[in-house]
Amino acid sequence: MSVFGSENRYGLVAQGFHWITAILIVGNWLIAGSWGQDTSSPLMRAHQSIGFTVFILVLLRLIWRLFDRRPVLPPMPGLMAFAAKASHWLLYALMVAVPLSAIVGTWREGNALLIYGGEIEPLISASRRIGH
Secondary structure, eight states, rough: OSOOOOOSSOOOOOOHHHHHHHHHHHHEEEEEEETOOOOOHHHHHHHHHHHHHHHHOOOOOOOHHHHHHOOOOOOOOHHHHHHHHHHHHHHHHHHHHHHHHHHHHHHTTTTOETTEEEEEESSSSSOOOOOO
């Protein structure tokens, strides 16, 4: 199997992005909210690290998509073809928007991101935010 895609199938890199992202999203969903109110919980840290990883992987996946060939869709009626493409792009949009909104929300609350064993402080301090 080739690293790059062909007319018939996705390549190894695209498949790797797909399955790693899918596993991380399902795993993150399973641990979501299980830490209760303790924002320093190891599960909270894992959740934020996994979410950040998904965000980065999806960005890399979109970049890879610019250079990779994708399989040709089978013939289908116009509305079905539109729905297939629209749902595909909607999934990409959600995989970017959900982690990005969590990052922004965490920072707007004045909290640091707890990822990879470290902390990333908000880019704008709570005292400089609009409305405060």
